[in-house]
Amino acid sequence: MKFVYADNAATTKMSEASKQALIQTIDNYGNPSSLHNMGVKAFYAIDEARNKIAKALGSAGNELYFTSGGSESDNWAIKGFAENMKKKGKNHIISSAFEHHGILHTLSALEKQGFEVTYLPVYQDGYVRIDDLKAAITDKTGLVTIMYANNEIGTIQPISEIGSVCREKGIVFHTDAVQAVGHVEIDVKKQNIDLLSLSAHKFHGPKGIGALYIRKGILLSNLLEGGAQERGKRAGTENTASVVAAAVALEEALTDLDEKNKRVAAMRDRLIDGLLKIERSRLNGSRSPRLAGNVSVCFEGVEGEALLLSLDLVGISASSGSACTSGSLDPSHVLLALGLPHEIAHGSLRLSLSEYNSEEDVDYILSVIPGIIERLRDMSPVWEDIKENESKETKDTKKDN
Amino acid sequence: MKFVYADNAATTKMSEASKQALIQTIDNYGNPSSLHNMGVKAFYAIDEARNKIAKALGSAGNELYFTSGGSESDNWAIKGFAENMKKKGKNHIISSAFEHHGILHTLSALEKQGFEVTYLPVYQDGYVRIDDLKAAITDKTGLVTIMYANNEIGTIQPISEIGSVCREKGIVFHTDAVQAVGHVEIDVKKQNIDLLSLSAHKFHGPKGIGALYIRKGILLSNLLEGGAQERGKRAGTENTASVVAAAVALEEALTDLDEKNKRVAAMRDRLIDGLLKIERSRLNGSRSPRLAGNVSVCFEGVEGEALLLSLDLVGISASSGSACTSGSLDPSHVLLALGLPHEIAHGSLRLSLSEYNSEEDVDYILSVIPGIIERLRDMSPVWEDIKENESKETKDTKKDN
Amino acid sequence: MAYSDLVMEHFKNPRNVGKIDDADGIGEVGNAKCGDIMKMYIKVKDDIITDVKFNTYGCASAIATSSIATEMIKGKPLDEALKLTNKAVVEALDGLPAVKVHCSVLAEQAIKAAIADYYKRKGIEKEVDTSCGEGHCCCNRQD
Amino acid sequence: MAYSDLVMEHFKNPRNVGKIDDADGIGEVGNAKCGDIMKMYIKVKDDIITDVKFNTYGCASAIATSSIATEMIKGKPLDEALKLTNKAVVEALDGLPAVKVHCSVLAEQAIKAAIADYYKRKGIEKEVDTSCGEGHCCCNRQD
Ligand SMILES: Cc1ncc(COP(=O)(O)O)c(C=O)c1O
Numbered sequence A, B: 001m002k003f004v005y006a007d008n009a010a011t012t013k014m015s016e017a018s019k020q021a022l023i024q025t026i027d028n029y030g031n032p033s034s035l036h037n038m039g040v041k042a043f044y045a046i047d048e049a050r051n052k053i054a055k056a057l058g059s060a061g062n063e064l065y066f067t068s069g070g071s072e073s074d075n076w077a078i079k080g081f082a083e084n085m086k087k088k089g090k091n092h093i094i095s096s097a098f099e100h101h102g103i104l105h106t107l108s109a110l111e112k113q114g115f116e117v118t119y120l121p122v123y124q125d126g127y128v129r130i131d132d133l134k135a136a137i138t139d140k141t142g143l144v145t146i147m148y149a150n151n152e153i154g155t156i157q158p159i160s161e162i163g164s165v166c167r168e169k170g171i172v173f174h175t176d177a178v179q180a181v182g183h184v185e186i187d188v189k190k191q192n193i194d195l196l197s198l199s200a201h202k203f204h205g206p207k208g209i210g211a212l213y214i215r216k217g218i219l220l221s222n223l224l225e226g227g228a229q230e231r232g233k234r235a236g237t238e239n240t241a242s243v244v245a246a247a248v249a250l251e252e253a254l255t256d257l258d259e260k261n262k263r264v265a266a267m268r269d270r271l272i273d274g275l276l277k278i279e280r281s282r283l284n285g286s287r288s289p290r291l292a293g294n295v296s297v298c299f300e301g302v303e304g305e306a307l308l309l310s311l312d313l314v315g316i317s318a319s320s321g322s323a324c325t326s327g328s329l330d331p332s333h334v335l336l337a338l339g340l341p342h343e344i345a346h347g348s349l350r351l352s353l354s355e356y357n358s359e360e361d362v363d364y365i366l367s368v369i370p371g372i373i374e375r376l377r378d379m380s381p382v383w384e385d386i387k388e389n390e391s392k393e394t395k396d397t398k399k400d401n
Numbered sequence C, D: 001m002a003y004s005d006l007v008m009e010h011f012k013n014p015r016n017v018g019k020i021d022d023a024d025g026i027g028e029v030g031n032a033k034c035g036d037i038m039k040m041y042i043k044v045k046d047d048i049i050t051d052v053k054f055n056t057y058g059c060a061s062a063i064a065t066s067s068i069a070t071e072m073i074k075g076k077p078l079d080e081a082l083k084l085t086n087k088a089v090v091e092a093l094d095g096l097p098a099v100k101v102h103c104s105v106l107a108e109q110a111i112k113a114a115i116a117d118y119y120k121r122k123g124i125e126k127e128v129d130t131s132c133g134e135g136h137c138c139c140n141r142q143d
């Protein structure tokens, strides 16, 4: 059976170069805090990786701190800066309605502590509006946190504009760039980003390693107290191998990025066009600007999990926004934030491509999806109702004529 | 040149089996939260690893939560339970004077928030006393956190006794067992341990992966908010490969543990005996109970870093408690807690062996250390003073006679 | 979260899918807002369920519980079918992930609703408990 | 933290280690509590440092800074030696980790203390600033 991995927004396959770097670095097992030669070697390996990643973001090595992934970076950025805000008498944070749970749940925790949070709407097209941002700012606002690109629908937010507004107003700007790093060009200095979260497993690096960019001069309290690692800001014996592998993966991801993105976007567009030919389907969020690999569609009368498991049975790994694992009966908060009704949001499918996908993958996906949807709709009482209403309407229209 | 790695308390070389498990699992790259086959495979791999590790600790799989390492586990246990204490009107925590910084710095952060912390003394032998513990308990005490074995001097604390006292008094007991797991037999149920931190890189597993055992019924607030991973208690895409490799490493470490420990302890004892033959040397902490691999000695008139770098030049990786990297001029807080004067504590050397070391390693270490110490003492004004005082005393004694 | 092999088997090859045009009773439960709707059709002869079919909109476990539930009541007397519990359905499938147990409740309710409908059509006065016992909010269709 | 190759070279093969039994000046700074003591011996002829030796108890960078500092003043006039700054020592070693910069201060102070001792023995009235300029607390021996 053909196998197509189209769940790259969930996680990616490690690149061969990154994997080899990991394996090799494992043998250089010294603790980077140890003073002997093995430790010093590890120390330098981390230093080099840090500088590489920092450079790729337009920042300096001493502004980059390694973490265990995107969630930790998000938690640290927000909780850490919130402590700072308290001291300055600020208590208002601006975010968006469709952030990742790493942000949203952290913000809820802060709300319980008395912080106030404004969640900007993202409208049907999936973008925050600069005017909404400006209108939300008060003299109590200390932090704006808006994701770079949405993980479910791939829409890329107006980060540079948000950065300008925040810098002008003296508000610190964090962006959860977990879906963006390695996929779009980022320059934290030019874009006036103060804090940025990234996670290596989203760009063909290892899982369990991420980083937080902290612009020089921004003070965060520590989330993980302890040893003097990461210049005293993040305790824990450094994961040298993963750090090195992350840097290799990022370097590789950014090589010929435009070219790769063009190729991936062409596949994405062919997928979108093909899927939208299916009756009662719709694209979630605007077509552009959108991550080169993101396809997010809803099919009426079909439930997302059943759809993705059907795809899995024919070798296609995909995802649905229907939050099946979360224990909630609600569909994804992202799709609801776009204003989709529950019953439509339940029918969502996310296909996320990477440069490892091929045109044949697209052909294959397009060849099997219509049949799967037909099968599921055939047994769906919801679809039956839709069809009945349709024919009633046709009759009504006929009557009206 | 011969190479001897004797810094296993800092970190260990990955076992071949653990490394192979890591490499193989990397190819099973699905996100464990994904519903498709690749995700499910990863989910089961984690489940199996979780059960293996839990079983090795005498706990159930649903009581074990993966983290990024010992520091995160320590921070989570203490900060997470502190939130719970607040709700119950408790504000007193008991710890020891020579905990790891992952504990001590977390406790300082809580002290700033109004918590009160009692640091039990550890005396010259390096153990907390049960009577001290009992005397420290008040009706405000909610948590006791005492490390299982000390990372610098290897003394193993009376964990079962501490567990009994705490259980009797209804106080939650956390132990930082980062140095103990994989090296001594642990049974959290029998020992009445409620919370336990571990880190895989201390038992030939990968770096950047650890766990927190949370006894069923103990409520901790989350440290990392976000996705529903780890049953909603610890967000972040799971590091499947490292989790699997950690379980493999632990299983291996515990196989024939007694036998291995006997062999390692014999090497340790030979090292201690050999080093104590050097003039003006002393063992830090009592000889027993002590981790099978730990040798911690002080040499008067010699500074620890110079000693360990000299050892490094002849191929021996060791460590000193002199906190060289921490930016502090003070020697290790552990050695000071034993009551050692600063000038002696500065001359400390830690050699930490594992089952990967050989008798030849011991021979080699013992063959080179005396010469190195002699060379350093020869250029040491402190040693000069010591010798001058000695000869004065001898003269004085002669006069007295 | 992961499904048992049996759940996947019933999802792949659901038994008794379809409609019965001349059904003696039809039950429909769940609502699209929550992502699950089950519609159960029964033919009854001499108080025996001679045929049963279902249509389901929902996740894999909703389809699998519908499928196995129809198998469990086909050829059974109504009284026995009314005794089918969601627990029995879960067990028959070798378990369900905790977050999916509500699907088994839906299956139980769909059967009860179909039988209640049958009694109603026949004018038989019989209490059928179609309330949603275990605190699940999504058992009643309310589009 | 990692040392430059030059620091390691001076640590491995320190220059001018030892004592001068008939020294014209001896300076000792640092204290064992802080982990570093430097003792500097000088021979002086016609205001020129003709020989210099040191003994140091301390970390690798303490030994390396002592070593290079002795090299930097050997054969130099006293006035010039007094102008040797800790910065110059750090630069000569291709840098020191931030937490080790205090060692270079010690080296500077040890030289000054030795020269001050020389002046004192000779009865020469000359101010030598042996205070610890940059906020380091461990420059004065106080066992
Ligand atoms: C006793 C003890 N606790 C905690 C830690 C921290 O573990 P990690 O470095 O995995 O965060 C260590 C080792 O570094 C340790 O020895």
Ligand SMILES: Cc1ncc(COP(=O)(O)O)c(C=O)c1O
Residues within 6 Å of the ligand: A009, A068, A069, A070, A071, A072, A074, A100, A102, A147, A149, A150, A151, A176, A177, A178, A179, A199, A200, A208, A210, B235, B236, B237, B238
């Ligand atoms: C936008 C976004 N933020 C944060 C995260 C969390 O990253 P991680 O799983 O590495 O903790 C993810 C992915 O899971 C994400 O897509």
